[in-house]
Amino acid sequence: MHCDCDRFIQEYSEYRDGVLTPDREAEFREHVAACPCCARYDRVLRAAGDLLAQLPSAEPHDDFMPRLQHRLYNIDEGLGDMPAHRFAGAAALVGVAAVGILALFWLPFAASVPVEMQLDPVAAYVPPPVDEEVPSLFRRGHFVEAAAGQARILESGAVVWQPRSHVHPTVILESGSWVQASASFGH
Amino acid sequence: MTGIRLEKTTTQPAVGSESVDLKALDDAALVAEYLGGRRRAFHELADRYHLRLLNFIYRTIGDRDRAEDLVQETFVRVYRHLHRFDPTKKFSTWIYTIASNLAKNELRNRSRNPMVLFQAIKKNWEADHRPLQWEDNSYSPDDLFRKRHLREQVEQAVAELPEHHRVVFVLREMEGKTYEEISEITGVTLGTVKSRLNRARNKFAQIIGPMLD
Numbered sequence: 001m002h003c004d005c006d007r008f009i010q011e012y013s014e015y016r017d018g019v020l021t022p023d024r025e026a027e028f029r030e031h032v033a034a035c036p037c038c039a040r041y042d043r044v045l046r047a048a049g050d051l052l053a054q055l056p057s058a059e060p061h062d063d064f065m066p067r068l069q070h071r072l073y074n075i076d077e078g079l080g081d082m083p084a085h086r087f088a089g090a091a092a093l094v095g096v097a098a099v100g101i102l103a104l105f106w107l108p109f110a111a112s113v114p115v116e117m118q119l120d121p122v123a124a125y126v127p128p129p130v131d132e133e134v135p136s137l138f139r140r141g142h143f144v145e146a147a148a149g150q151a152r153i154l155e156s157g158a159v160v161w162q163p164r165s166h167v168h169p170t171v172i173l174e175s176g177s178w179v180q181a182s183a184s185f186g187h
Numbered sequence: 188m189t190g191i192r193l194e195k196t197t198t199q200p201a202v203g204s205e206s207v208d209l210k211a212l213d214d215a216a217l218v219a220e221y222l223g224g225r226r227r228a229f230h231e232l233a234d235r236y237h238l239r240l241l242n243f244i245y246r247t248i249g250d251r252d253r254a255e256d257l258v259q260e261t262f263v264r265v266y267r268h269l270h271r272f273d274p275t276k277k278f279s280t281w282i283y284t285i286a287s288n289l290a291k292n293e294l295r296n297r298s299r300n301p302m303v304l305f306q307a308i309k310k311n312w313e314a315d316h317r318p319l320q321w322e323d324n325s326y327s328p329d330d331l332f333r334k335r336h337l338r339e340q341v342e343q344a345v346a347e348l349p350e351h352h353r354v355v356f357v358l359r360e361m362e363g364k365t366y367e368e369i370s371e372i373t374g375v376t377l378g379t380v381k382s383r384l385n386r387a388r389n390k391f392a393q394i395i396g397p398m399l400d
Contacts, residue, residue, distance in 0.1 A: 009389065011385075012388065012389075013384045014381065048392070048395045055342060058241050058242050058254065060241055060255055061255060064255060067259060068262055071263055072229070
């Protein structure tokens with residue numbers, strides 16, 4: 001049987017790996033011996049195969065086995081199998097999601113809850129205008145100043161308001177009703 | 188009539204027995220030991236296969252660190268599903284099938300999310316930063332340089348093969364798998380294995396040929 005180059009190339013793998021029938025293999029050997037192109041093809045691939053076998057082997061990192069044992073341990077313990085960096089990422093994601101859900105539920109309530117807070121005391125003092133009329137109880141204005149006088153209760157039950165400043169009126173209140181609301185100057 | 192009942196005895200230790208030398212067992216026996224409750228048997232399987240799988244995946248995907256992750260993943264999957272392993276099949280074929288599928292997924296994911304592979308960038312860097320080795324004095328510096336250069340060219344030629352061809356090529360040329368095993372591992376017919384292997388070798392010869400003449 002004639003063996004041409006095309007057929008040799010097409011079936012080369014089987015020839016190389018020794019899975020051809022003995023007759024076919026003998027034909028191929030004859031062809032290689034007679035054809036320089038196919039002989040070169042065969043020589044190149046065999047030499048390359050030798051080089052492939054000499055390639056340096058990739059070595060695993062030193063922690064390969066401990067890492068594997070740790071993962072298998074997690075599976076045995078029912079902890080799930082997740083490399084540490086993925087676990088940290090997942091934990092962070094769950095944390096953010098939990099905070100988001102809490103905020104979502106809390107915000108509507110936060111708007112309706114009154115917030116109480118204590119502010120620092122503020123002292124205000126408005127001095128009486130110099131040209132102003134004498135203030136009256138029946139007029140608008142700052143006519144009562146607790147620190148500016150004192151109240152006395154008479155034996156009759158009347159209350160006398162005596163301002164310290166001469167510009168303020170004296171006010172006498174009787175029990176039950178107003179009997180006098182006059183302004184006098186001086187003590 | 189009275190008789191003596193003879194119990195059949197065996198000198199072979201039972202499965203799960205601590206007295207069994209794990210290193211002397213074949214893969215199928217190790218699987219049986221593990222399923223019989225002897226955890227150390229799985230570690231023996233891992234010892235036996237981790238280097239081979241690392242090189243297989245590394246040659247297939249071209250990224251050493253990622254290859255190591257995928258070997259870990261292979262063992263985790265084997266560990267989870269060992270009870271489903273069919274003992275009539277070869278364990279090595281089963282574990283290579285899992286590793287091959289993980290490698291294929293990795294390549295598929297890369298093609299969907301293209302990025303510059305760092306391994307490709309640092310190829311030249313690696314050549315100059317390999318650990319120092321004691322060189323064989325019987326070779327001249329020129330020979331050593333040529334040998335190293337050829338190795339790099341061969342590695343590069345393997346990496347240039349199309350994915351489907353590369354898996355078959357590595358399994359046959361570097362792992363020494365039979366056509367039937369490759370067919371089972373890759374999930375393609377025997378005819379496809381032969382066809383892919385032949386094309387892979389043809390392409391490989393075209394790349395590497397000029398350097399070997």
